[in-house]
Amino acid sequence: MKLGEAPVVSNAGIAANRPLAIEARGIVKRFDGFTAVDGIDLTVPEGAIYGILGPNGAGKTTTLRMLLGIIDPDEGVRRILGHDRPHEVAHTIGYLPEERGLYPSMKAYEAIAFMGALRGLPLAEGRRRGRELLEQHGLGYAIDRQIRQLSKGMAQQVQLLGTLVHNPRLVVFDEPFSGLDALNQGKLERMIRELSANGTTVIFSTHVIAHAERLCDEVAIIAGGKVPFAGPVDVARDRIRPQVRLETRASDGPWRAALPAEARHEGNYWLFSLPETGIEPLLRALIEGEAGILSLSIERAGLHDAFVAIAGEAAARALEESPEEVR
Amino acid sequence: MSAAPVSGRLSTLAAALVIARRDFTAILFSRSFFFFLLGPLFPLIVGGLAGGIGASVKETTARPELGIAMSKADVAAMSAAYHQLQSRLVYLPDLVVVDELQPGEAFDAGAAVGNRKLNLAAVITGTPEKPVLTGTRDLIERWQGPVSLAAAQALGNAPATYPNVELSNLATKTTADENRSRVMTAQLGQTVLFLLTMLLAGMVLSNLVEEKGNKIIEILAAAIPMDAVFLGKLFAMLAVSWVGISVWGVTGTAVWLAAGNSLADYPAPAVGWPMFFALGVLYFSMGYLLLGSLFLAIGSMASTVREVQTLSMPVTMLQLLNFFFASYAMAKPGTMIEIAATIVPFSSPFAMLARAAQDPRLWTHGLALAWQVICVAVFVKAGATLFRKWVMKSGPARSGPKRRWFGQSFGRGTTAEKAV
Numbered sequence: 001m002k003l004g005e006a007p008v009v010s011n012a013g014i015a016a017n018r019p020l021a022i023e024a025r026g027i028v029k030r031f032d033g034f035t036a037v038d039g040i041d042l043t044v045p046e047g048a049i050y051g052i053l054g055p056n057g058a059g060k061t062t063t064l065r066m067l068l069g070i071i072d073p074d075e076g077v078r079r080i081l082g083h084d085r086p087h088e089v090a091h092t093i094g095y096l097p098e099e100r101g102l103y104p105s106m107k108a109y110e111a112i113a114f115m116g117a118l119r120g121l122p123l124a125e126g127r128r129r130g131r132e133l134l135e136q137h138g139l140g141y142a143i144d145r146q147i148r149q150l151s152k153g154m155a156q157q158v159q160l161l162g163t164l165v166h167n168p169r170l171v172v173f174d175e176p177f178s179g180l181d182a183l184n185q186g187k188l189e190r191m192i193r194e195l196s197a198n199g200t201t202v203i204f205s206t207h208v209i210a211h212a213e214r215l216c217d218e219v220a221i222i223a224g225g226k227v228p229f230a231g232p233v234d235v236a237r238d239r240i241r242p243q244v245r246l247e248t249r250a251s252d253g254p255w256r257a258a259l260p261a262e263a264r265h266e267g268n269y270w271l272f273s274l275p276e277t278g279i280e281p282l283l284r285a286l287i288e289g290e291a292g293i294l295s296l297s298i299e300r301a302g303l304h305d306a307f308v309a310i311a312g313e314a315a316a317r318a319l320e321e322s323p324e325e326v327r
Numbered sequence: 328m329s330a331a332p333v334s335g336r337l338s339t340l341a342a343a344l345v346i347a348r349r350d351f352t353a354i355l356f357s358r359s360f361f362f363f364l365l366g367p368l369f370p371l372i373v374g375g376l377a378g379g380i381g382a383s384v385k386e387t388t389a390r391p392e393l394g395i396a397m398s399k400a401d402v403a404a405m406s407a408a409y410h411q412l413q414s415r416l417v418y419l420p421d422l423v424v425v426d427e428l429q430p431g432e433a434f435d436a437g438a439a440v441g442n443r444k445l446n447l448a449a450v451i452t453g454t455p456e457k458p459v460l461t462g463t464r465d466l467i468e469r470w471q472g473p474v475s476l477a478a479a480q481a482l483g484n485a486p487a488t489y490p491n492v493e494l495s496n497l498a499t500k501t502t503a504d505e506n507r508s509r510v511m512t513a514q515l516g517q518t519v520l521f522l523l524t525m526l527l528a529g530m531v532l533s534n535l536v537e538e539k540g541n542k543i544i545e546i547l548a549a550a551i552p553m554d555a556v557f558l559g560k561l562f563a564m565l566a567v568s569w570v571g572i573s574v575w576g577v578t579g580t581a582v583w584l585a586a587g588n589s590l591a592d593y594p595a596p597a598v599g600w601p602m603f604f605a606l607g608v609l610y611f612s613m614g615y616l617l618l619g620s621l622f623l624a625i626g627s628m629a630s631t632v633r634e635v636q637t638l639s640m641p642v643t644m645l646q647l648l649n650f651f652f653a654s655y656a657m658a659k660p661g662t663m664i665e666i667a668a669t670i671v672p673f674s675s676p677f678a679m680l681a682r683a684a685q686d687p688r689l690w691t692h693g694l695a696l697a698w699q700v701i702c703v704a705v706f707v708k709a710g711a712t713l714f715r716k717w718v719m720k721s722g723p724a725r726s727g728p729k730r731r732w733f734g735q736s737f738g739r740g741t742t743a744e745k746a747v
Contacts, residue, residue, distance in 0.1 A: 031720055070548045071719055087552055091336050095549040101542030105353055117345045118550035120335045 018045035020079070021170050021201035022067055027076030029062050036062045038225040039076065044203055044218070046169075049196045051212035052205040053307065054222035055318035060205035061098055063222070064174050067203075068095055081170055091120035094168035098175045098205075100159050104148035108134055108158045111147055115162030126165055133161040153184060160188070164195075171195060173204035177211055189215055207319055213303040221307055223315035233303060240301035240309050241273035247294040248286070255289025258282055274298060339558070342551035346559025350534075351566050360567075364574050366526075391448030393470065394425035396434045401454055401481070402427050408480030412473060419473050425450060436461035455481040508594025513657050513684035516596070516603070517677050520611055521650045525643070527568040528618040532626035532642065533635045534560045539627075539718075548719060553711035557627075561619045561707070565612060572611075596684035606683045606692055613699040614676035618646065620703055621673070624710030628717060645673075653677030660685055669695055672702040 022044035029037040037059040044050045052060045066073045069086030081089045102111050112133060113126030121129075134143050139157060147155055156179060163171065173192075177185050192202050192215055206212055212219050213233065220230040229236055247268050248255075258281070263272035275282060279298060286293055301309075308316040337345070354360055395402055395409075402424055413419045425439050425447070436450040440462055449462025449470060455478040460467045538544040538556075547556050596603040622642055629635045656668030656678050668678035669691075679695045 065545075065549075068549045070545065071715070086549075088336065090550050093549070095546065097542065097545040097549070099542040099545065101538075101544075101546060103349070103353065103537075103541065103543065105357070114345075114349055115546065115550075118337075118342070118547065120337045120341075123348075 018047060019082075020044060021046045021048070022050075022078070022080055022203065024063075024067060024078040025076055027063070027066055027073040027078060029059075029066060029071065030074055035225055037066070037073075040220075040222070040225075040227045042067075042220055042227070042230060044201060046201050047196060047199050048201055048217045049192060049215050050201070050203040051216035051219040052203065052222055053207070053209065053212045053219050053303075053319075054205075054311070055207050055315060055321070057318075058207075058222045058315070059225040060207075060222055061174055064172055064203075064205060068093065068172060089170075091166065092169040094119070094163040094166070094171040096160055096163045096171075096173045096176055098178065100156055100179075102147045102155055102159055102162075104146065106147055107144050108139065108142045108147065108150065109144070111158055112162040112165050115159075116165040119166040119168070121166040129165050130161070133165060134158070137161065153180065156180065157184070160191075168200065170201045170203070173202070175206060176204050177206060177208060185211075209302075209304045209307060209319070219303070221310050223311040223318075229306075229310045236303060236306040236310065237301050240305050241276075242301060243299045244270075244272055244274050244279070244282075245295075245297045245299065246270040246272075246286075247296070249292025249294055250290065253289050253291060255286050255291040258285030258289065268294075337551060337555075339552055339555045342555035343558035343562060345551070346547070346556055347562035347566065350560055350563030354563070354567050355570065363567075364571060366571075367575055391420050391466070392423045392446050393420045393474075394423050394439055394445065394447040394450040396424075396426040396428060396436065396439065396450060396452050397454060398430065399427040404481035405451065405455060405458075405477055409473075409477040411480060412477050416473055419470075420448060423447065509597060509685045510657070512594050512596045512603075513681035514654070516607060516680045516684055517650070517653060517657065520607065520614060520677055520680055521646070521653075523568070523572060523611055524614045524618055525646050525650075527564070527571070528615050528622055528646070529639060529642065530567075531560065531564050531619045531623045532629075532639055533632060534564065534623055535627040535714075536629065536632055536635060539630060544719075548715075553715050553719075554707055557620070557623055557707050557711045557714070560623060561616055564619060565615050568615060597687040598683045598689065602689070603683055607680060609692075609696060610676035610680045613696060613703070614673075616703045617672050617676070617699060617706065618649075620706035620710055624706070624713055627710065627714045649673045650677060653681065657681040657685075670698070672699065672706075675699055675702075 020043050022042060024040060024042040026039045026041060027037060028035065028039055040059070040063055042063070052063060054060050062071070065071045067078055067080060067086065069080075069090075077084070078086075080086045081092060083089045086093070103114075106114065109127055109130035112130030113121075113123055116126035116129065117123050131143055134140055137157065139154065139161075142150055142154060142158070147158065150158065160176070163173075176188055176192075180188060189211070192204070195202050204211075204215075216233055218230070218232050219236060220227050221236070229239070248270070259270060260272045260275055263270050265271075283293075283296075304316075307319065311319075395405055397405060406422060406424070409419075409422045413422070423445075425445070426434060428434055434452055436452045436459070439445060439450050440447050447462075448466050449460055451458055451460055451474055453459040458474055458478045460471055460474050462470075535544070535556075538547065544556075590600055598606065625638055625642065626635055629638055652671070653668050653674040654677075656662075656665040656674070659665050660682070665678065665682075668674045669682065675695055676699065679692060683692065
């Protein structure tokens with residue numbers, strides 16, 4: 001498939017109205033006969049917060065590495081910020097890899113400046129911004145410390161600042177929350193929202209559904225190297241009908257016939273999916289049948305339920321078994 | 328982060344300089360660099376100590392002596408004559424009086440030479456009229472002349488004074504002499520060039536291990552082309568080498584000049600000393616970049632320091648082979664072998680420096696340097712491509728026994744496998 005043609009799984013909505021920061025069609029990557037990524041299509045609108053959600057080993061990192069030009073796909077095409085060759089726009093991209101790495105002998109502000117210099121930021125400007133960023137993020141005391149003298153969490157923050165020092169248009173985070181405590185996870189979530197508010201496109205991979213659910217405008221669900229769904233989070237949730245929870249005074253009566261066939265009785269409640277016809281006909285039948293409604297709630301499905309429905313039970317189990325300290 | 332973006336796309340060369348600057352400062356300001364600078368001092372100290380001890384041992388224990396056993400009068404006459412000769416024939420051993428014999432007393436010269444308590448290489452017996460020299464064949468054949476002269480002197484048959492000989496140094500050299508001298512200069516230049524590249528180029532073998540170990544390679548690979556990473560690392564190591572060579576060169580030259588040496592005492596190369604030094608600088612740089620690009624590519628396949636150490640042995644052998652080829656070619660100027668040595672990229676700098684010592688034509692050096700620059704570019708590109716394909720696991724996947732073997736040998740534990 002060529003770029004510009006409609007993807008197999010369309011992400012209508014945001015993508016339809018904005019230019020694309022990332023567009024990939026049918027990208028495939030094999031390692032010694034093993035297909036790590038198997039024909040993925042992705043469209044990430046500019047300014048969006050986009051999540052790639054899947055268990056460990058699903059192909060998230062390989063996909064990101066191909067998008068960034070670290071490795072080339074065996075098949076398929078990609079376009080980043082309008083360019084076929086990612087290195088041509090490297091100065092407008094920030095990347096935080098899953099496996100963090102900094103030169104241990106470098107001072108914190110120098111490490112940030114070096115990462116900026118790699119992206120074309122003049123070294124003097126990078127040093128100035130490095131100091132400024134460290135001060136802004138409460139790490140002023142670490143400016144002149146060597147990376148080897150910092151804690152793992154602090155070093156991660158330094159690398160994160162280095163990823164952003166050149167004010168990129170597109171930021172790619174690979175498992176950014178991994179290794180951070182709850183407090184710093186919250187800070188990172190705020191930072192991602194700020195970046196998006198300033199027009200920066202943020203794409204990140206995660207195997208923690210809660211992060212994707214809280215942050216993302218759109219997600220790509222990836223499992224076994226394939227993407228069974230890519231699109232807005234709401235569309236993913238809408239793959240599952242909202243769940244109705246009903247409590248009645250009467251335990252039986254003619255109103256029972258109005259309940260969907262799959263409705264199950266747990267304790268005092270009836271639980272079932274919202275009928276396609278909506279809630280109004282059901283409500284009418286309950287009232288007319290004198291069921292005596294004590295409580296009724298309609299809950300929209302969460303991303304986790306959507307993930308199970310889209311990727312299957314096995315992928316969901318793998319996602320839950322992926323090692324992660326905070327969910 | 329309210330400031331507007333000011334970064335711009337980096338060219339490969341600019342990106343290489345970012346890497347080079349980082350590596351250069353990291354090495355230069357490390358504690359180990361001080362030991363690197365002291366490095367050449369250790370072999371000199373060890374060599375000096377070993378030489379000194381050896382000389383001392385030789386001086387005290389192994390210096391052979393020539394014994395004499397004659398009548399008292401003959402010993403006195405022979406000793407006086409011998410010492411007069413010894414001042415003019417410096418290679419003569421010290422004369423030791425073993426015994427002053429009474430008239431008719433017998434003396435076993437063989438037993439005296441064999442006596443372990445004495446340090447005698449030979450013994451003179453008999454009389455000045457009929458001296459007998461006892462010892463091993465090579466020594467008595469060598470010393471029979473001086474002993475004969477001493478005996479003649481003792482008998483009063485030799486001149487009492489020895490006139491001074493005026494020395495007249497021949498200022499001009501024959502063509503054959505000049506050619507021989509230039510071959511020596513070529514050989515010296517090649518050896519110095521080889522030693523420096525061997526000492527320094529091997530350092531790049533382990534150059535990517537840090538980046539791979541620290542996972543920094545992902546950040547570099549995402550930001551700049553791999554060619555720039557390779558080129559930057561080579562530039563950095565070349566610059567570090569130049570700092571080292573400058574320090575060693577200045578120190579060595581100062582010591583050398585202080586010892587009263589002068590370049591005028593040595594055979595001048597065909598292109599003259601200034602041009603020879605300038606070409607030496609250029610050929611060292613090219614030799615370093617050529618070998619370095621190869622070593623960097625080989626070293627980049629290694630995941631650990633242990634693997635790098637294993638690789639360093641064949642690499643050193645390769646360097647030696649290269650040097651021998653260039654040295655062999657030097658002795659055959661103008662032949663196909665010499666031309667081949669100037670064309671084969673790895674031997675080209677060595678062969679061309681030898682040529683600079685022997686041949687005054689300069690245009691050949693321009694041509695050779697241009698060729699070497701092209702080869703460096705090709706090797707860096709090839710090394711970076713290999714690295715991306717094998718280590719970063721990029722490009723179209725092919726399966727087959729060879730690829731699988733190579734991948735298993737060198738691709739283990741790289742980021743690529745953890746990526747999926």
